Amino acid sequence: MRKLLLAAGAAALLGVTGCSLQPNDYTLPGQTGVGSDGYTVTVHFKQVENLVPNSTVQLDNVTIGTVAGIEARNWQADVKLRLLKKVKVPSNAVFSIGQKTLLGAQYVEITEPKATATRAAALGVLSDGDVIGTEQTGSYPSTEEVLGSAALLLNNGGLSQISVLTGQLSTALRHREPNTRDLITKTNQLLGVLDRNRGNVISALSSLDRLSTTLRNRQGVIAKAIDRITPGLKALNAERDNLVHAVTSTGKVSTRAAQVVAVNQRALLANLDSLQPILGHLSTVATQLPDALKIGITIPFPAMTTTKAIKGDYANLFANIDLRLPGLAKNFLGIGLASAVTGLNPLAAPLVMPHSTAPSTSKSKAKKSGTKATSTPSTPAAPTSSSPSPSTKHGVCLLGLIGDC
Numbered sequence: 535m536r537k538l539l540l541a542a543g544a545a546a547l548l549g550v551t552g553c554s555l556q557p558n559d560y561t562l563p564g565q566t567g568v569g570s571d572g573y574t575v576t577v578h579f580k581q582v583e584n585l586v587p588n589s590t591v592q593l594d595n596v597t598i599g600t601v602a603g604i605e606a607r608n609w610q611a612d613v614k615l616r617l618l619k620k621v622k623v624p625s626n627a628v629f630s631i632g633q634k635t636l637l638g639a640q641y642v643e644i645t646e647p648k649a650t651a652t653r654a655a656a657l658g659v660l661s662d663g664d665v666i667g668t669e670q671t672g673s674y675p676s677t678e679e680v681l682g683s684a685a686l687l688l689n690n691g692g693l694s695q696i697s698v699l700t701g702q703l704s705t706a707l708r709h710r711e712p713n714t715r716d717l718i719t720k721t722n723q724l725l726g727v728l729d730r731n732r733g734n735v736i737s738a739l740s741s742l743d744r745l746s747t748t749l750r751n752r753q754g755v756i757a758k759a760i761d762r763i764t765p766g767l768k769a770l771n772a773e774r775d776n777l778v779h780a781v782t783s784t785g786k787v788s789t790r791a792a793q794v795v796a797v798n799q800r801a802l803l804a805n806l807d808s809l810q811p812i813l814g815h816l817s818t819v820a821t822q823l824p825d826a827l828k829i830g831i832t833i834p835f836p837a838m839t840t841t842k843a844i845k846g847d848y849a850n851l852f853a854n855i856d857l858r859l860p861g862l863a864k865n866f867l868g869i870g871l872a873s874a875v876t877g878l879n880p881l882a883a884p885l886v887m888p889h890s891t892a893p894s895t896s897k898s899k900a901k902k903s904g905t906k907a908t909s910t911p912s913t914p915a916a917p918t919s920s921s922p923s924p925s926t927k928h929g930v931c932l933l934g935l936i937g938d939c
Contacts, residue, residue, distance in 0.1 A: 565600040566590070567616040572599065573662035575615045577629050577642075579671045582611045585631055585640045591615055593623070593644040601642060610668065615642065622659045629666060631673040636680075643674075 565588060566572075582604060591599035599617035606612075617623060628645045675683075707714050728735065749756065770777070795802070816823075856862070 566597050567599040567618045568602065572616040572618055574602065575617055575660055575664050575666065577613045577615060577666040577671060578668045579611045579613055579631065580668055581673065582613065583631055583640055583673060583676050589639060589641050591617065591642045591644065593621065625658045625660055626670065629671045633674065633676060636677050
């Protein structure tokens with residue numbers, strides 16, 4: 535009767551807790567390294583496939599530990615391993631998830647890197663509480679991956695699609711082989727130029743990065759500027775038709791101007807050639823033009839005396855007016871004509887131009903008087919210069935009226 539009560543109580547306990555009891559949730563007794571003879575190491579895996587707790591940990595096909603637990607954290611699997619203390623595992627060992635058979639359970643395999651004993655001693659060994667990162671973990675191909683690769687191979691491995699792609703590529707390149715070859719050559723040259731200017735490209739990207747940083751730091755200023763420029767853009771948009779019309783009209787005017795210049799090119803060149811003598815004479819008298827302008831506008835008062843004309847409430851006038859006949863002839867007619875006018879009487883003798891030879895009347899006068907004319911050796915005349923004097927070289931100096939020449 536007592537045995538029946540114990541059996542009933544055990545059955546009831548199993549019935550209540552059987553739904554939440556899983557054999558792999560707890561480390562089973564008798565596993566390798568789960569007792570006081572082992573230590574704990576945490577290994578991070580990117581994926582654990584079908585690995586479950588209580589799986590074995592092997593080194594060179596020898597079981598040296600047990601998988602104590604698996605937790606998901608930060609999109610990684612944290613696997614806690616219990617390893618035997620008597621087995622020295624290098625700190626740079628690689629942990630991989632393998633499979634015993636095609637339909638068998640998975641396990642964790644430890645692979646020691648190929649290194650000398652001196653290097654292994656320098657790196658050290660694992661101890662309790664050590665953590666192994668994902669850079670020292672991996673996995674072997676699973677059964678699903680092997681079967682998928684086999685199915686891909688048995689189904690032509692996608693060769694039919696590759697055949698379609700190669701056929702289309704051949705059709706696209708047909709009769710274009712030289713162009714394709716030239717394209718590949720130029721692409722190679724472009725890649726070479728980019729490789730040689732790699733430093734400049736990196737510098738340009740760095741400058742662009744600094745520019746983007748500056749723009750981001752001044753985002754508020756840029757936003758304010760955009761807000762302020764919006765009315766101007768709206769005004770430009772409203773006047774777009776007028777602007778387009780103005781640009782179009784300007785283009786038409788430039789076209790017409792070009793046509794006019796093309797048609798009248800010969801006449802324009804002839805006019806420019808005609809202007810050349812005038813400009814040459816202007817350059818000749820360039821030094822006298824400022825002096826002439828001094829009195830040309832304010833005649834008869836020179837411009838340089840206007841600042842001294844009015845002093846306060848009175849005006850000053852200093853003038854030297856030469857109204858004599860020689861002075862007038864000298865200023866208006868020139869030196870030669872002045873000599874002719876003052877030296878001869880126009881009523882008694884004809885006007886003789888300067889430097890000209892007057893007709894000789896000595897012979898006729900001698901015959902009338904009945905006396906014998908005696909000839910005297912003439913004195914050779916002094917050579918005269920054909921160049922005009924400085925006062926008449928470039929015209930008449932009107933400032934002579936006031937004694938300023």
